[in-house]
Amino acid sequence: MKGWMGKFKVLSLLSLVALFLSACGMENLTALDPKGYGAEKSLDLIILPTVIMLFVLLIVMVIFTIALVRFRKKKGQEDFVPKQVEGNKTLETVWTVIPIILIIIIAVPTIIYTFKLADETEAKDSLNVTVTGNQYWWHFNYEGQEIQTSQDLYIPVGQKVYLNMKSSDVIHSLWVPTLSGKMDVNPENENTLYIEAYEEGVYWGKCAELCGPSHSLMDFKIVVVSQEEFDQWVADLQNFDPETQPETQTAVDGRALFEENNCIACHAVGSSPVQVGPNLTNFGERSKLAGVEEMTKDKLIEWLLDPESIKPGNNMTGKYPELSEEDAALIADYLLQLKPSEITTEDAGN
Amino acid sequence: MSIATTQNKSFTAALWDYLTTVDHKKIGKLYIYAGGFFFLLGGLEALIIRIQLIQPENNFISAGLYNEMITMHGTTMIFLAAMPLLLGLMNAVMPLQIGARDVAFPFVNSLGFWLFLFGGIMLNVSWLTGAPDAGWTAYSPLSTQSPGHGVDYYVLGLQISGAGTLMGGINFLVTIVNMRAPGMTYMRMPLFTWTTFVVSVLILFAFPALTVGLFLLMFDRMFDAAFFDVTLGGNGIIWQHLFWIFGHPEVYILILPAFGVFSEIFATFSKKRLFGYTAMVFATILIAFLGFMVWAHHMFTVGMGPVANSIFAVATMAIAVPTGIKIFNWLLTLWGGSITINSAMLWSLAFIPSFTIGGMTGVMLATSVADYQYHDSYFVVAHFHYVIVGGVVFGILAGLHYWWPLIFRRVLNEKLGKLAFWTFFIGFHLTFFIQHFLGLMGMPRRYWVFLDEQGLDTGNLISTIGAFFMAFGVIVFLINAFYSWFKEEPSPQDPWGGRTLEWAVKSPTPYYNFKQLPLVRGLDPLWIEKTEGNGKMTPAEPVGDIHMPNGSIIPFIMSLGFFIAGFGFIYHNDTNLAYILLFGGMAIALGSMLARSLKDDLGYHISKEELEREAD
Numbered sequence: 001m002k003g004w005m006g007k008f009k010v011l012s013l014l015s016l017v018a019l020f021l022s023a024c025g026m027e028n029l030t031a032l033d034p035k036g037y038g039a040e041k042s043l044d045l046i047i048l049p050t051v052i053m054l055f056v057l058l059i060v061m062v063i064f065t066i067a068l069v070r071f072r073k074k075k076g077q078e079d080f081v082p083k084q085v086e087g088n089k090t091l092e093t094v095w096t097v098i099p100i101i102l103i104i105i106i107a108v109p110t111i112i113y114t115f116k117l118a119d120e121t122e123a124k125d126s127l128n129v130t131v132t133g134n135q136y137w138w139h140f141n142y143e144g145q146e147i148q149t150s151q152d153l154y155i156p157v158g159q160k161v162y163l164n165m166k167s168s169d170v171i172h173s174l175w176v177p178t179l180s181g182k183m184d185v186n187p188e189n190e191n192t193l194y195i196e197a198y199e200e201g202v203y204w205g206k207c208a209e210l211c212g213p214s215h216s217l218m219d220f221k222i223v224v225v226s227q228e229e230f231d232q233w234v235a236d237l238q239n240f241d242p243e244t245q246p247e248t249q250t251a252v253d254g255r256a257l258f259e260e261n262n263c264i265a266c267h268a269v270g271s272s273p274v275q276v277g278p279n280l281t282n283f284g285e286r287s288k289l290a291g292v293e294e295m296t297k298d299k300l301i302e303w304l305l306d307p308e309s310i311k312p313g314n315n316m317t318g319k320y321p322e323l324s325e326e327d328a329a330l331i332a333d334y335l336l337q338l339k340p341s342e343i344t345t346e347d348a349g350n
Numbered sequence: 351m352s353i354a355t356t357q358n359k360s361f362t363a364a365l366w367d368y369l370t371t372v373d374h375k376k377i378g379k380l381y382i383y384a385g386g387f388f389f390l391l392g393g394l395e396a397l398i399i400r401i402q403l404i405q406p407e408n409n410f411i412s413a414g415l416y417n418e419m420i421t422m423h424g425t426t427m428i429f430l431a432a433m434p435l436l437l438g439l440m441n442a443v444m445p446l447q448i449g450a451r452d453v454a455f456p457f458v459n460s461l462g463f464w465l466f467l468f469g470g471i472m473l474n475v476s477w478l479t480g481a482p483d484a485g486w487t488a489y490s491p492l493s494t495q496s497p498g499h500g501v502d503y504y505v506l507g508l509q510i511s512g513a514g515t516l517m518g519g520i521n522f523l524v525t526i527v528n529m530r531a532p533g534m535t536y537m538r539m540p541l542f543t544w545t546t547f548v549v550s551v552l553i554l555f556a557f558p559a560l561t562v563g564l565f566l567l568m569f570d571r572m573f574d575a576a577f578f579d580v581t582l583g584g585n586g587i588i589w590q591h592l593f594w595i596f597g598h599p600e601v602y603i604l605i606l607p608a609f610g611v612f613s614e615i616f617a618t619f620s621k622k623r624l625f626g627y628t629a630m631v632f633a634t635i636l637i638a639f640l641g642f643m644v645w646a647h648h649m650f651t652v653g654m655g656p657v658a659n660s661i662f663a664v665a666t667m668a669i670a671v672p673t674g675i676k677i678f679n680w681l682l683t684l685w686g687g688s689i690t691i692n693s694a695m696l697w698s699l700a701f702i703p704s705f706t707i708g709g710m711t712g713v714m715l716a717t718s719v720a721d722y723q724y725h726d727s728y729f730v731v732a733h734f735h736y737v738i739v740g741g742v743v744f745g746i747l748a749g750l751h752y753w754w755p756l757i758f759r760r761v762l763n764e765k766l767g768k769l770a771f772w773t774f775f776i777g778f779h780l781t782f783f784i785q786h787f788l789g790l791m792g793m794p795r796r797y798w799v800f801l802d803e804q805g806l807d808t809g810n811l812i813s814t815i816g817a818f819f820m821a822f823g824v825i826v827f828l829i830n831a832f833y834s835w836f837k838e839e840p841s842p843q844d845p846w847g848g849r850t851l852e853w854a855v856k857s858p859t860p861y862y863n864f865k866q867l868p869l870v871r872g873l874d875p876l877w878i879e880k881t882e883g884n885g886k887m888t889p890a891e892p893v894g895d896i897h898m899p900n901g902s903i904i905p906f907i908m909s910l911g912f913f914i915a916g917f918g919f920i921y922h923n924d925t926n927l928a929y930i931l932l933f934g935g936m937a938i939a940l941g942s943m944l945a946r947s948l949k950d951d952l953g954y955h956i957s958k959e960e961l962e963r964e965a966d
Contacts, residue, residue: 025787025792026792026806029792042720042722046720049717050714053711056674057706057710067684071686073688082622085625085682086626087627096674099671106667110664114656117719169491171491177723182651182726184651186653191653204792208726210484212492215798216794216800217798219801313414
């Protein structure tokens with residue numbers, strides 16, 4: 001019968017399709033093309049057990065196939081009664097001992113790297129960033145640097161950067177697949193995760209713990225730049241004076257509206273520690289609007305008029321007086337010119 | 351009451367019969383009907399999820415509704431579909447396998463079913479006002495802060511149905527310890543009975559953890575307690591521990607009975623005794639024992655530290671050893687046999703590669719360092735569907751095909767059976783195999799939308815197409831069930847050449863099961879009589895009066911009382927009128943308990959004469 005043959009065809013076809021797709025995961029999002037220490041170690045420990053397990057699967061399938069082909073009931077032997085075997089000590093010992101050995105082979109590196117990835121001995125001498133997870137955005141406070149940003153985290157390449165993470169509301173989980181595995185961001189305690197990027201680039205970050213309706217829209221970026229560029233960026237942000245007059249008149253009017261509508265109560269511009277809503281210091285340099293949308297003036301106006309239509313369940317909706325389209329456009333002009341640094345995502349190599 | 355009159359009853363009489371029944375065979379059917387209904391409901395929810403994910407940034411359903419959909423899909427499938435369907439098979443088969451006339455506590459058995467059903471209905475009533483939306487795992491503080499009453503329904507619905515399951519577990523334990531036929535020693539029990547026994551122990555120890563967690567959640571949400579509220583000194587991570595101390599053994603509560611089913615089917619259709627029976631029994635016990643030691647592998651990313659992560663990683667990997675023993679024992683059961691392949695066997699054979707893949711990814715997930723990538727991504731979604739669909743659902747469907755003649759007195763149609771199998775099997779792999787890669791490509795689970803141009807489009811499309819294949823397979827199975835009922839002839843007593851005691855009872859099974867309890871002479875008692883005796887079980891006792899329990903409507907009313915009181919609890923903060931429901935419902939429930947306690951119900955006897963009259 002074609003039964004089991006069909007099954008194999010389907011399985012092998014699926015594997016081919018899957019392999020093809022695995023090569024196509026998007027660069028800087030996929031975990032299969034790591035560009036950071038954590039992701040690299042994870043991939044090593046994805047590959048080792050996969051290979052061992054595929055070997056086990058192969059053995060199982062070979063025995064399974066031979067058994068099905070050889071021992072199908074044959075025509076004319078309907079009354080054949082097979083020997084009633086109780087068991088076989090040798091065989092049973094073999095398939096108990098071999099898996100134990102295989103598991104030891106997997107367990108040893110697992111333990112070693114579990115400890116390595118949790119190692120915080122170098123934290124004191126490294127860049128530390130306090131990360132706060134919020135429904136549905138991320139806040140970054142560069143410890144001891146007087147820099148606060150949201151959504152885009154700039155870090156230098158080749159350095160260990162320690163993220164000390166806590167949530168302001170529900171549990172989130174910070175995941176940048178290409179740089180590192182994930183770590184939960186709890187309201188109860190501070191979790192530390194370190195990231196060491198090997199290559200410059202803009203890496204996609206995602207929230208991996210269900211946190212409400214807009215859980216799937218809580219994206220952020222890690223922008224990895226060279227050490228010099230990073231130092232420049234730090235200096236630029238530290239020197240940024242939120243009181244500086246914008247250059248265009250529309251932006252000046254926008255700023256007045258920004259203050260009039262009390263946006264400032266939640267959104268800080270500059271290094272103010274206010275973080276009810278995202279810090280807007282370098283808003284004009286953000287790679288995405290609200291984490292997921294194209295950073296255009298039209299989208300921003302749309303957001304200001306009705307944030308709910310873009311991020312359901314966000315905490316901004318209804319917290320400010322209704323805006324006219326003209327006012328929203330002026331505020332947008334103000335926000336989009338907030339570009340304190342020459343270093344942007346463009347400098348991250350892609 | 352003879353069989354002839356049973357068949358000529360009016361609809362209302364039949365309904366009353368099922369509402370009051372304490373017969374394990376009828377309760378088994380009720381579990382299968384109700385579990386089947388919830389399975390279809392959960393499947394519908396799954397289809398809606400997959401339609402939403404058919405293309406990037408899709409807008410088929412809203413974000414809030416999507417979260418309700420995933421929560422209800424998971425909760426329904428685990429608590430209201432998979433568990434009841436398995437409890438249905440256990441009820442229908444296990445007492446017959448050990449040569450018992452019923453379970454130890456027929457009244458409690460009925461109560462367990464009605465509590466489950468009312469709990470399940472309560473959970474689904476929430477669709478009218480907003481379903482729970484914090485995921486089936488209901489992690490706090492998302493669950494404690496979730497607005498509306500959705501999570502309240504989750505808490506009360508699971509609490510009520512969980513009480514029913516706990517009763518079922520205790521009942522099966524007592525039954526297997528006390529009611530085995532003469533000669534049916536522990537090491538002669540069929541594997542399905544063994545897994546029922548072990549699973550009952552798991553239920554007994556695991557469900558209380560869930561009960562405690564649900565009570566804490568209930569007090570936090572309804573009575574202003576702060577067990578999980580960090581701003582008031584509570585700690586929400588306690589919920590995660592409580593949930594997984596229940597939740598991980600729950601996985602084994604689901605899979606072990608399926609292992610039991612496969613063990614029966616492989617032996618029967620290979621015409622061979624189960625290879626390494628003793629090893630199989632001890633592997634089952636070992637899996638169950640280790641199952642309690644590994645809950646924190648669901649929490650590798652919570653920040654427990656490297657020591658805890660390493661211990662739980664290694665403990666989890668250890669489970670692969672007894673599971674591997676089982677796989678190889680099944681393979682060697684096939685080896686050297688005379689294999690018949692029919693629908694029941696197809697589902698069982700398909701289980702081997704499917705579940706082996708699920709087990710492989712299980713070991714991969716246990717590797718904590720790699721789990722930092724897998725965790726809460728589509729890789730995990732793929733893994734647990736391979737285990738739960740490829741293991742549990744295949745097991746349920748295999749078991750249903752195998753025991754359909756025993757339960758419904760029909761052999762299911764083979765052509766339809768094969769069509770259902772192949773579409774479901776292909777659809778299953780299409781849906782879930784690709785999800786391993788989606789996860790590694792950066793798609794987290796529980797995502798309402800995935801973004802355009804992130805390389806996730808094709809995989810999600812394939813996955814959705816697969817889901818429709820699975821739906822088609824399920825519909826064909828349903829057609830098969832009705833077709834066989836209306837078109838096929840009643841099946842013979844032992845259509846498969848069975849080896850175990852359930853095939854030794856007359857068809858249709860008399861309501862007292864065995865006129866005389868059988869004498870068991872070894873493992874596979876019926877097979878022994880077929881090969882060494884005259885093919886019939888030797889009676890272990892002379893024909894005598896049989897003591898039977900009376901039916902009772904009290905379990906139904908008691909469960910209804912808790913159901914009504916549940917609404918009172920949910921709405922007592924909104925309106926004082928809810929207190930009428932709360933106290934009214936509790937009065938009904940407690941009144942039923944009082945009535946049951948005060949009124950002696952000693953059952954009745956079927957006289958020896960009547961039994962002799964009915965014989966043959």
